[in-house]
Amino acid sequence: MRILSGIQPSGTLHLGNYFGMMKPAIELQTQGEAFYFIADYHSMTSLFDAAQRRRHSIEVALDFLACGLDPKQAVFFRQSDVPEVTELTWILSTVTPMGLLERCHSYKDKLAKGIAPSHGLFSYPVLMAADILAYDSNVVPVGRDQKQHVEVTRDIAVKFNLLYGDTFVVPEPRIQDAVAVVPGTDGQKMSKSYGNTIELFGEEKAARKRIMSIVMDSRTPAEPKPDADQNSALQLLKLVAPPEIGRDYEERLRAGGLGYGDLKKALFQLYWDYLAPARARRAELESNRDYVDQVLADGARRARATATVVLQRARRASGID
Numbered sequence: 001m002r003i004l005s006g007i008q009p010s011g012t013l014h015l016g017n018y019f020g021m022m023k024p025a026i027e028l029q030t031q032g033e034a035f036y037f038i039a040d041y042h043s044m045t046s047l048f049d050a051a052q053r054r055r056h057s058i059e060v061a062l063d064f065l066a067c068g069l070d071p072k073q074a075v076f077f078r079q080s081d082v083p084e085v086t087e088l089t090w091i092l093s094t095v096t097p098m099g100l101l102e103r104c105h106s107y108k109d110k111l112a113k114g115i116a117p118s119h120g121l122f123s124y125p126v127l128m129a130a131d132i133l134a135y136d137s138n139v140v141p142v143g144r145d146q147k148q149h150v151e152v153t154r155d156i157a158v159k160f161n162l163l164y165g166d167t168f169v170v171p172e173p174r175i176q177d178a179v180a181v182v183p184g185t186d187g188q189k190m191s192k193s194y195g196n197t198i199e200l201f202g203e204e205k206a207a208r209k210r211i212m213s214i215v216m217d218s219r220t221p222a223e224p225k226p227d228a229d230q231n232s233a234l235q236l237l238k239l240v241a242p243p244e245i246g247r248d249y250e251e252r253l254r255a256g257g258l259g260y261g262d263l264k265k266a267l268f269q270l271y272w273d274y275l276a277p278a279r280a281r282r283a284e285l286e287s288n289r290d291y292v293d294q295v296l297a298d299g300a301r302r303a304r305a306t307a308t309v310v311l312q313r314a315r316r317a318s319g320i321d
Helices: 015-028 050-067 084-093 098-102 105-112 124-133 144-164 204-212 232-240 243-255 260-274 276-286 289-318
Strands: 002-007 033-038 074-078 139-142 172-175
Touching: 002 015, 002 124, 015 033, 015 050, 015 139, 015 232, 033 050, 033 289, 050 074, 050 276, 050 289, 074 289, 084 124, 084 144, 084 289, 098 124, 098 144, 105 124, 105 144, 124 144, 139 144, 144 172, 144 289, 204 260, 232 243, 232 260, 243 260, 260 276, 276 289
Parallel strands: 002 033, 002 139, 033 074, 139 172
Antiparallel strands: none
16 A cells, blocks of 8 residues: 655644644554655645745654654655656646636635645646656645545546546545544634644744633633533643543543633643654754755655656656656
């Protein structure tokens, strides 16, 4: 089984990125051939500062390696270090119906957030399809809200295979229902777009301030809170705390007598302790950037070895070899 997943270097990574994509990906790396990439081409549809893209790309590498990605088990690379993907994107675009792209909710969502429309933004799903198909991926782990991306890839692969013969492996989405939506400081889904994130490796003082700013209702500490399971701070606490501690805080909220300030103080300490080993590992990696560069170079070499075979297969099938 070959597993494929990617993450954009469009900003500083946060708890939503970690629990939504990174942690599940790290857990999957022992269950098959894992290909994980830093999607720097994808970031070009929303980030237009070259220096920031370079910085965020290396930060993603540092964060992923610090959190437990093992380059001996997973192929870890920068998207732009595999040029075969961009040629494959063009080949796939010639069989991609316009209507398929027009139905993609990600394009509409980004326009609604104020991102200027561009060809890159519109054709984003074709590049994503090339990312997936270039490595003969069998499984693509996604949240339920991202399932459409894999469905589009499947449609494109099937269309190409019908026109030119069996060429691409048709991937399957693996829906990660176990991964809850990670709430941000305002109660919405944690996202850079909403400015409601808690950084994965933020400075201690800034992280504490962000957590203490989580929006709560006006109930006093003494009041029972029967809807404790909908409390953003508690939901975050359950992600970083052992199950028995999470249950204890939920019961105390329901019974009354626990104030939101104390809950958020506990959340900060649990969050800080949870990431302490990864924070130490990240500091080691930061002082050994040559190692990080070598990991990405080795990953790109291994990724290209696969992508080259797939691209040549597509070129032969379509008559441009």
